[in-house]
Amino acid sequence: MTIRPIEQKDNAVMERIIKQSLEAVGLDIPGTAYTDPQLGDLYGHYAGIPEAAYWVAADEDDRVLGGVGIGPFDEAQGICELQKLYVAPEARGRGLSGELMAEALAFAGRHYTSCYLETSVKLATANRLYGKLGFRKLERPLDGSEHGAMDAWYMKDLK
Numbered sequence: 001m002t003i004r005p006i007e008q009k010d011n012a013v014m015e016r017i018i019k020q021s022l023e024a025v026g027l028d029i030p031g032t033a034y035t036d037p038q039l040g041d042l043y044g045h046y047a048g049i050p051e052a053a054y055w056v057a058a059d060e061d062d063r064v065l066g067g068v069g070i071g072p073f074d075e076a077q078g079i080c081e082l083q084k085l086y087v088a089p090e091a092r093g094r095g096l097s098g099e100l101m102a103e104a105l106a107f108a109g110r111h112y113t114s115c116y117l118e119t120s121v122k123l124a125t126a127n128r129l130y131g132k133l134g135f136r137k138l139e140r141p142l143d144g145s146e147h148g149a150m151d152a153w154y155m156k157d158l159k
Contacts, residue, residue, distance in 0.1 A: 001095065003103045006054040006067060007042045013064040014056065014086075021086045025122045031149030032083055032120075042069065042084070051080075051111040055103050057087070057096045064093035068100040070108045070115070072086050076145065078113035079155075084124055085126065097129055105133070109158040118150040130154045 006014065022034045029035075039043035046054040046069055054069035066087030073081040082104060087096050108115045118127055118141055131137075135154035142153070 001060075001063075001094075001099065002058050002062075003055050004058060006043045006046065006056050009068070010056050010064050011041055011043050014042055014067050014084075017064075017066060018086045019152060020089070024089070025120070026103050027120055027122065029149055031147055042067070044072070047122065052105055053104075054084070054141045055100060057091070057100055059066055062086075063092045066096050066100060066127045068097075068104045070104050070111075072112075074143070080112040081117050081140070082108070082117040092125075097126070100131075101129065101133055103156065105156070105158070112158050113157070115158055116154045117154050118145055118147050119154070120150055121152050127152060130156075145159055 018033055018039060022028045022032055027034060033039065042054050046052050050070040050073055054067060056064045056067040058064050068085040069083040071083050073079045078090050085097060085100060105115065117130065121127065135156040138155055140153065140154040
């Protein structure tokens with residue numbers, strides 16, 4: 001398995017993985033990543049933002065199985081956001097989310113002091129992973145949150 005920066009050719013695969021993952025748990029609704037306007041061009045979106053990046057996990061045949069991004073959230077306070085961590089159903093249970101998170105958090109630690117994320121309690125496996133990786137659960141979203149349908153929020157100190 002290889003973790004590498006997203007390429008333009010990966011856009012359609014990641015859009016499909018994200019949408020299918022959200023559809024499977026009934027989160028194909030407004031207020032989630034499902035309706036993000038940049039979902040069809042993650043490569044272009046992240047390439048256009050300073051101190052942001054998106055990575056994919058690819059198998060030995062370069063078949064994309066999942067991805068994760070880091071983007072700025074509150075630059076004045078040094079806070080980034082972990083974004084769009086999704087793994088294809090056939091690749092779950094192999095530790096890919098942990099590998100993707102390690103790459104994303106290493107990048108985040110070079111540019112930010114804290115990492116925020118928002119998710120849903122319906123994504124129980126992801127919530128367990130965030131706790132294991134040192135994210136602390138918040139009572140409410142940070143000001144500026146764009147995904148109003150999310151109901152679980154986390155923060156991790158990176159320094």
